[in-house]
Amino acid sequence: MDLSKLQPGESLFSDRITVSAADATAYLSATEDDGDIYAREHLVPPLAIAALVMSAAMRRVELPAGAVHTGQELDFAAPVREGEELECSASVLQNSVRRGTRFLALGVVGTRSGEPVVSGKVSLAIPDAEEEAGDADAS
Amino acid sequence: MPTPPERLTEITHRVTQPQLAKYADASGDHNPLHLDAAFAAETPYGKPIAHGMLVLAFVSESMTKSFGRAWMCGGSLKARFRAPVYPGDTVTTAGALKSTSDAMATYTVVVRNQDGTEVLTADAVVPLAE
Numbered sequence: 001m002d003l004s005k006l007q008p009g010e011s012l013f014s015d016r017i018t019v020s021a022a023d024a025t026a027y028l029s030a031t032e033d034d035g036d037i038y039a040r041e042h043l044v045p046p047l048a049i050a051a052l053v054m055s056a057a058m059r060r061v062e063l064p065a066g067a068v069h070t071g072q073e074l075d076f077a078a079p080v081r082e083g084e085e086l087e088c089s090a091s092v093l094q095n096s097v098r099r100g101t102r103f104l105a106l107g108v109v110g111t112r113s114g115e116p117v118v119s120g121k122v123s124l125a126i127p128d129a130e131e132e133a134g135d136a137d138a139s
Numbered sequence: 140m141p142t143p144p145e146r147l148t149e150i151t152h153r154v155t156q157p158q159l160a161k162y163a164d165a166s167g168d169h170n171p172l173h174l175d176a177a178f179a180a181e182t183p184y185g186k187p188i189a190h191g192m193l194v195l196a197f198v199s200e201s202m203t204k205s206f207g208r209a210w211m212c213g214g215s216l217k218a219r220f221r222a223p224v225y226p227g228d229t230v231t232t233a234g235a236l237k238s239t240s241d242a243m244a245t246y247t248v249v250v251r252n253q254d255g256t257e258v259l260t261a262d263a264v265v266p267l268a269e
Contacts, residue, residue: 027165030161030193047196051168065178068172071219
């Protein structure tokens with residue numbers, strides 16, 4: 001994907017995801033989180049949902065391998081239980097180039113039955129970008 | 140309204156390369172900057188770095204251990220990644236109460252590596268449940 005063509009407000013993807021008990025366990029193992037609330041209440045770690053949605057968004061925009069995560073905002077509205085289906089989407093909030101680095105901000109949201117459970121903004125820096133005229137910012 | 144703790148539950152993790160591989164599989168983020176030593180050697184970092192969302196997971200772990208479900212029911216955070224975390228680094232997450240208002244508590248959270256370098260800073264807000 002040509003990152004220079006991404007426009008603020010542009011939808012990147014919308015998809016349904018389900019985080020299984022096995023997915024949640026794999027995430028907790030990878031993050032070495034020994035908190036027992038998730039297993040006890042069959043909940044999905046909130047960062048797991050955010051991470052999965054963000055990864056899907058980054059794959060969709062085909063980020064170059066040197067892209068770096070510079071900032072993150074997240075809001076958690078409600079817990080998510082293992083096996084619940086969520087509608088997840090991502091869109092472009094900002095796309096600009098300064099001093100050879102592209103700064104891209106993406107908005108992500110996960111909803112359940114139309115109600116948000118997690119939302120956020122991911123800020124990325126991508127090196128080796130060519131200067132363009134003007135900034136594009138919808139954040 | 141309950142009185143919020145002055146300090147968050149402190150969390151320490153040693154980040155390893157096998158952990159980054161596990162995290163890549165669990166999160167779907169297979170950026171070679173985190174996984175491929177040859178690729179990372181050609182970047183300004185010189186070697187693989189940890190996923191930012193892995194480091195952020197340590198903040199969420201601290202908030203969950205401090206506040207339980209309340210963190211998942213109205214919690215929010217705003218974080219900046221200040222410095223890379225490399226495999227072999229030991230990072231400690233700590234937080235202190237910054238303010239309370241409207242039944243919400245705001246914490247200043249800092250993740251430092253073994254040298255005391257701030258690798259992540261954040262403001263985390265959590266509702267004070269009855």
